[in-house]
Amino acid sequence: MDRLKPPTELQFTGNVSENWRRFKLAYDIYEVAAKIDKEDQKVCAFNFLHVAGPAVHGVYKTFVFEQEGDDAKLGKICQQFESYCNPRKNITYERHVFFTRNTREGEEIDAYVTDLKTKAATCEFSTLQDSLIRDRIIGGIRNVHLRERLLREKDPTLEKCEEFCRASEASSMQLKELGETQGSSKSIHGIKNKQVSTKKIQKDLVRKGKQTSQRKDLNVNKRPRGPASLTWFFRSSDRRSG
Known part of the structure; x- marks a missing residue:
């Protein structure tokens, strides 16, 4: 347990309020x-101050405490x-960020819900928090059919809404995998059919070649032989010239 790694030092750059929230949670754990x-x-x-890092020490020295x-x-x-990290908390802005948060391309539903819950924590929604996250x-989901399905439900809870979304996400992934499998099968069958067609064409060409050769042989065999062949030759020449 002595080797347990402490959280990353607290930073006073960027979103200081969010940095403090994350650091405090990590330190509590x-x-x-x-x-x-x-x-x-x-x-x-003093362990807290040590883990928080050198940047915190200068800020700590400026604090004025009520009692010794x-x-x-x-x-x-x-x-x-x-108080130092959250000097001017703007509830209107925090709620704007929450209400305009939609799912991003390729974002999983669990990641989306987690981010919504994090943002809702700074909005002071009180007892309406779960219902507003559900809404x-x-x-905010991109799946229009899933949205219609949820809207048909009579006042679903946040948990029920999450279950529907996870089930839809899982079924979409399964359908995609099935489609890829079927596409591969069709490709294989297409290649096989093409191979069969090529072989059939080759057989037909060989067969036609043999038939042509046989006809030529028959024509040759029909020609008269011996002295009569000369008469046949001149008659054929006269027909072609005429």
């Missing part, structure tokens, strides 16, 4: 898994970072 939460509160606090000793309490330190799934 790490703290319990490494049994650091069993240590003295001062050890817990709060600067060595993890809970109080995290409250300060919460966003129905409105």
Whole structure:
């Protein structure tokens, strides 16, 4: 357990609010898994600062705590970072991002639902959160037939909606695999039929060649032989010249 890898250091570039949320979640898991939460509160606090990285130390020094000793309490330190990383939370914007989130090309339903739940967590939807996530799934999926199927359901729960989407995704993949298998079979049959047709043509050509050769032999055999052949030759010449 001592070798458990700590989370990545907290970064103050880009989306600082999201960086803090991710780091805090990762650290909470790490703290319990490494049994650091069993240590003295001062050890817990400074272990947090150590794992968070050098960039955090300068910010930490600027904090003003209400009571003496709060600067060595993890809970109080995290409250300060919460305020620092989320100074101007815009609920309207957060909800706009949520309500305009549609599935992307090739995105699996589980990844889409997970991202919706993450975005909903900052929207303060309260008791409406699950129903709004469900509505966003129905409105954001790319499969029109699946959307129609869900709209026909009478007030489906979020869990039911997720089940329908997973089942549809699985069946689409299975149909695609079956189509590829059938396409391969048709290609093989086409090649075989082409080979058969080629062989048939070759046989027909050989047969016709033999028949032509036999007719020529018959014509040759019909020609008179001996002295009569000269008479036959001149008569044939007269017919051609005439």
